[in-house]
Amino acid sequence: MPTNRTSPVTTEHSTTLAMQGNIDCNDRRQQPYTAQRGDYWVLYNYIPANRQFRCWESVTYTTHADYTFLDNLEPLLERWRGPISLALHAPGTDFNTTLWTVRYLRDCGSQPVADLVTFHVYFPSKHLPKSIPKGSSVFETKYNCSLPPPWVNASTYKSQKKLLYPVNVGRNVAREMASTFYILASDIELYPSPGVIGDFLEMIRRQDAPLRHKNPKVFPLSIFELEANMNLPNDKTELVAMLKNGTAIPFHKKVCPGCHNVPRSKEWLRANATQGGLRVFHIGKRTGYFVHWEPIYIGTHSDPLYDERLSWEGKSDKMTQGYALCVLDYEFQILDNAFLVHKPGIKTLKKDPARAIAAGRTNSLIRKTIFPEMKILYGSRKGCAV
Template sequence: MRSSPPIVWLLVLLVVTVLILQVIHLVIFSCLEMKKTGKLKTFEKISQRRKKGHRLSYFRMDTRGSYQIYHSVSDETDNNRLPKDSVTMVTHCSPHNMHYLPALVERWKGPISLAVFTSSEDFQATLSVIHSFSSCFTDIRNHVQFHLVLPMDTVDQIRSLNLTRRIKIPCKNLNSHIKTHIKTKNYALQGVPYPNNLLRNVGQLAARTNFVLTVDIDLLPSSLLFSQTLQFLKYESLTQSYKTTAYILPVFELEDGKPVPKDKPEILDAISDGTVRQFYTEICYRCHSPTDYESWIKTKSAVDSLHVAYAVEYMPLFEPFFIVHKSAPLYDERFKQYGYNRISNTCELYMAGFTFVVMDSGFLVHQGYKRKETFHTSKDKENAANRELFSQIVDELHVKYPESVGSCRNQM
């Protein structure tokens, strides 16, 4: 037999090479296009090393491959011992705002899942701050899971990140160290938008309890809220509708310098004194008014327990803070920076058939009045862009929930 010409073998080799490259291409893009299903996918493990009790568990990219996510960069918590039908507080921030954390854990005596947005430049410094907060505060060490999110940079920059190198910062110097050594701030990383909804999803997906309470890191809960929810959900989780109910907590603004009310009697006194008012009164009154603060004030409730006070109707622009089952729709990660990021999620809950109820004694407090002049300068421009995105998403939700009896179209 005559041997095949060299050109034939060359063609065969080229075909095989192309097939191999296509397989690699498909594998890579399958990883990038992981869909949000409400459950964590199996992440690529990059390290199981421990250093002084700190586990570096998983690395993954977000669904669009724009961010790298490090789960449980510091985790010595005892959260696995909690009953599943309890609540994890989910929150997010840049490392510059981690100074809010000690006051938060002092009020919330339960698990916290915190997603921190940083950059390659601040990565090592952020790890040191996390390590030091955990070392300096027992409650942080016992209750807080930390997750790091940062933009995808060049491959060399990613490979150069040292996941175990940390510097111990003296406890008394923590806040000053953050101010002088951390450049990453909420809404202020040059050229990189703050991915608030991605951060919320990272925290929610990592929660080890069946319920989550997603809040901003500068909000403080009433002092008994976690223990109250444990008792409430013990029985509420036996009902038919607990997976499709949003349990709303009224949120207030407190005048600067005033002590934060611990329970409902104290906040009612502060309301009477005029030092506390509805959250976002000046910025977006309609965003929280459907909670019906007047009815909440009139509702009698025990200090040490938590119950449903009344149901409320969904209204345009509604963006309450609420306890919800972990299987609830996640936040749309296309929203970044300021505007419509939580409004869109409440809209989806409404179209998915969720019921909104207000709790009788628990609440949240923001220290300081929210005023327009305190926002970053690009807020209005970002809000306009996100309004356009929201309009698009409402159309998508009508396709996703064709049987929905309601609509969010009248919000625009």
């Protein structure tokens, strides 16, 4: 059980005005507002973080979840130590439980959730909660920290009603609300190696040769899985040791190896961890052997958004965005020392008839509708595919 936080907040970000000259951006205020988004209502910046960041001052980790995944927030914050923009799917009665979960994290947690995490909430228009308090009044009632967190033995409204999880609505909401120029759009179960924010901003300040290329660019982080109950590696040296003894493997190796094949991945592992922050190890493209690569990367607000007609259950939810990046001739400037590790526990391929049906529908939607639209909107390029 987490204990009440008493230690001072320490964050990882650039404090030098020199960063302003390297990042051309405008500050964004995290003002709460409510708006429709397709078939969904969204409470943007419903519970804003206490701390506001200048657009050049840090990197925002943008992500999505429902309340049953919020056990990941503290270990994520422990390693990220910077701003997080989090979109929570909370249909029907899940809304109230979601609010109790946020209360638990802010009242009982050991990490600076209140200072660094901005919560957005969204739900289908057909599954509204019965009442919605103002975000400013949510914490008038305190969580009893002697009780377990709400996600323990949870039974969700979403599962009872057999709703799909609109993963890309959450991804886009969290991304669009980030107050910093640079964003790491990721999944909440993926924990970054410590020190990424400061090292990345220093790399931007240096403007190494690859960063001066005219092509649009993003900065992928290699992803790995760990055996259950393993400690998270703190640097690349520890990670490589775990890969050698078999307690770590490349991400989705047993589920979808083609989705996360990273260009020059073997050379990346053989290369010693360099001292002095981050550098671009290799510039990859999403073509050939890597045509179905689904990179997680540090990018900007200029990058294409995700198609909100795609669900988690239907799979392939990032493939169309990857196609847009390929057609737009993005460079994937793979970082040398930075990486992501999934919450410990190796994923294996399991038969799921319901998800197989949803995946079939998604594949048909992409083939018949979305892909033809994308060719009109973005054009085509030899070697690019969904």
